[in-house]
Structure formats: C-alpha cells, structure tokens
Amino acid sequence: MLELAILGLLKEQELHGYELKRRLTQMLGLFSSVSFGSLYPALSRLETAGAVQAVDTPPATPPIPATGSLSGELAAFRTRHGAARGGRGKKVYQVTPRGEDLFEELLAADTQSSEDERQFRLRLAFARYLPPEARLGLLERRRALLVERLAQARAGVRGGRERLDSYTRSLFEHSTESTERDISWLDRLIAAERTQQRRNRPPGPRRRPRPRGVSTTAAPAPPEFPSTPAPTATSPAAPAPSRKDVHS
Amino acid sequence: MLELAILGLLKEQELHGYELKRRLTQMLGLFSSVSFGSLYPALSRLETAGAVQAVDTPPATPPIPATGSLSGELAAFRTRHGAARGGRGKKVYQVTPRGEDLFEELLAADTQSSEDERQFRLRLAFARYLPPEARLGLLERRRALLVERLAQARAGVRGGRERLDSYTRSLFEHSTESTERDISWLDRLIAAERTQQRRNRPPGPRRRPRPRGVSTTAAPAPPEFPSTPAPTATSPAAPAPSRKDVHS
DNA sequence: AATTTCATGTAATTCGTTACATGATTCC
C-alpha cells in the first residue's frame, strides 16, 4: 500500500523521503497520515528491490569552489556523493524501470480485503495509469462491495431484535446514507468511464471485443451494470449524467 | 479496540466467541469484519486479565441421564465442566466487575491517533455508557478533527501547483463533500446533546458548573462550539435542528 | 551561538490478518 503510493508519487517527480512524507500526508490527507517509521523502511525495501534508486544529483551548486574550507567541502561531498548514501545527506529517489513494473503490478492487484477504503482511494488516485478496462473493474468492484455491505447492514438491523439506542441508530442512518452517496458517486464515475470508452473505440462493429486473457483474477462475469444487485433503494433514480468530465 | 467492542457487546449479553464474532462483524459491518485469529486471542487476554470469565452454564439439559453411554456422558461433561475450559466445548463469557471498569476506561480513553474512523464509530455506538460531558467531548473532538482535515485538504489542493487529473479531482471533491456532511451530522448530534443536557440540568443558576478535575487529557479549553475554527465554508448555513431525538 | 526545521534512520511494539489444525454438532 505504502509502496504503491511511494512509487506513484515518485513516477511524477523525483523526491526525497521527507518531502515524500509531506506529499503523502497531504494526498492521503483524505485518508490518513504516514509516519517516518514506516516511510523510510518502505523506501529502503524498494531500493533493495531495485524499484527505486537514489539519483546522482548533478552538482547544480558550483562544482567544488575550493574555498579551502575542509568541513565545507566535506559537507558538500557528503550531500552529493558516496557518504550521502550511507550517511545523512538528502537522498533523492527516482523510480527505475523495475519500479515501473512493480507499480503496475501493485496497482492492478485486487486485494479486496479489509481496510480497503484507503486502498481504493489510492488506486483511484492513480487510476489514470490503469488501462480503461481495469479502471472500470476497479470502480465496479468497489460498487459491488458497497452495495453488498449496505444490504448486509440493513439485513442485520432488520434481523436484530434489540432496538438500537439513538446514538447507534443515528450512526447507522448516517453511515447508510453515506454509503448510498458513495454508490451513486461511483455510478457517475462508471457512467463517465463508459462514455469515455465508447468515444475512444467508436465504430466498433462488435459490442464486446472479447477481453484478451490478461488478468485472471478479476471480473470473470461481465459487468452487468444497471441490474441492481440489491433491490433496496440502491440506484438513486437516475445516474444523473450531468458531469461529462473526462480525466485530465 | 477489539477489547472495547467485545466488552461492550458482552455487557449487554453473555456470548461465546463464535456468536461474538458474528455480532461484531455485523455491528462493525459499517466499518469492517473481525477474524477469529484476532478474536480468540483477544478473549483470552481479557480472561487472563480477569475482565471476562466463562460462565458456569447451569445444566438446563437433563443433569446426567445416566444412559450408560460412556462417550455421551463424557461429551456432556466436557461441554459443561472443567474440560470445556481447556477443551473444545462452547465457552460462554460474561464481563466481570473488573471488566466493567476496563470498559469504562477504554471507552473514555481518547486515543485520537490514526485509524480513528473505526474508533470513533465504536465509541459512538457505546456513547450511552459515557457521562454526558464525555459524550459531548467525543463529538466535539471528532468535529474538530474533521474540520482540521478539511482545511488542510483544501489548503493542500490550492497550494499544489500541479492540476489534478479527473479521478483525483473527483475523489477530492467527493471526499470533501462527505466530510462536510459528516461535520453537519456531528453538528446535529452536538446540538441534540446540548439540548438534552440543558433539559436534564434545567434551573441551574451557574451556567458552567466548573468541571471537576477528572480527566486531564481532554478538553483543557472550553468547547467554544459555533466559532468555526476554519473559516472556509464549514458550518453549513444553519445546523437544521429538525431531529430532536434523544438516546433510546 | 542557540533554536528551529529539515532530514534520515532503528527498535520495540501494536494490532491485526491469513493459514493451519482440530474437535463437536446437526442434518440428510
């Protein structure tokens, strides 16, 4: 998870750990913060795995002005070269081709396990790097999961004998409402995605171009979009195709 | 976290692990599932700590019908007595007085750290066990946190140079909107809570009855409710005091 | 010169998961 986020940010720009943390925290500001205690080890792992590497910063600073100041020159040396690697200088990282592959792999992996809220958001934030089909799959899996949860939550409440106290009830109602909103938001995204895909593959005589056997783990059954899997007030009337926004 | 949830459920009803898991999963259905691999160890810890204990089920089943069946009697024995504790019989737990204390303690603890969504929801679900002031504190701290996050997210986006692609943008907008809704939901809860507290402590001559020095960790400054900590569109016009629901 | 902020890292701990292993009960 952290690896994916790091690689994603590093793809766009070379960064060092400290700055990376700031961006992650802000980017994940919508989900959570990241601590140095997890960031640096993650960076080390990635470096060991050959997914990222410290860049040789070309000395934009005057190349050794030879001021005679031993400590100054030493500091400059440490910052830019060897010692910086092992010592305390700033280490600016970049992704390697190996890292690009890893990124793709991590992004495509459909863990779908618990604590997926962050996972999903993270993947969506990097959705532009996904092939269109995988993108749709991501959105649809998420939608299915939310619909499922909603149904279960409602069943649980209806099945449960004990009436809830006001706090639990309020929590339940608010959560339910939020999930419904999430679902219809996903519906809009999915609709936009479909529109977009139709536009880019316009005069295709075959409706479904038979998905090439790439990822075996995802979507064995066709999407079957508007056939509300749960009958209970899931699709909010109409998907409201107001926003026709296309990525970037 | 898990301990708190277990104690809270066990407070209302004696349960065994398997059933506990089912209820937890459903209750946390709004947040997440729980695995046996974490549930049983948690139960063991609580038992070791003397917070819960296996109940001596009074033999509602006919007390040893003396059928001559050795294995049958052995099984019955195991289910109800000694061996059941160490062996494989159903173990029904109840909270001890010690456990009640632990529950109060865990519930009152204001961890406020990361992964607090679940924490907050769990605490709110048990809010009826909190003293009114602590309840208000819980809601207000949550609100403050969301407001703070919202402000930071907006600042981050405005500060960031790179324009976001459509997915990130949509994610950001949706998250922002959700958070705003959460905040105004909290506003309603807080307002209801205040109304409720005024009603129960009606003709008090002193407005603020000088909080007794109990918890040092929370709310050193007075609540200062409607003074929007972040100026940016936080309070949604009016708190809309439509629902006057009081707990249970 | 001192303090703050930037910057990198390690160690111990927390809290949970998945996978595995086993036994008891119920139903066909």
Next chain:
DNA sequence: GGAATCATGTAACGAATTACATGAAATT
C-alpha cells in the same frame, strides 16, 4: 456415516505506529 456448520484455537506473518537517536541546514 458423511457433509456442512458450529466452535475454538495456534503459528507465521504483515503493515504500520510510536519512541528513540542522530545529524545537517537555516533562522534568529
């Protein structure tokens, strides 16, 4: 008597956190 379900537990592992330790650069 065999399968599904109920029920309890252990072992190995995972991902992140907090606390600690250190040092370099910028600011006052």
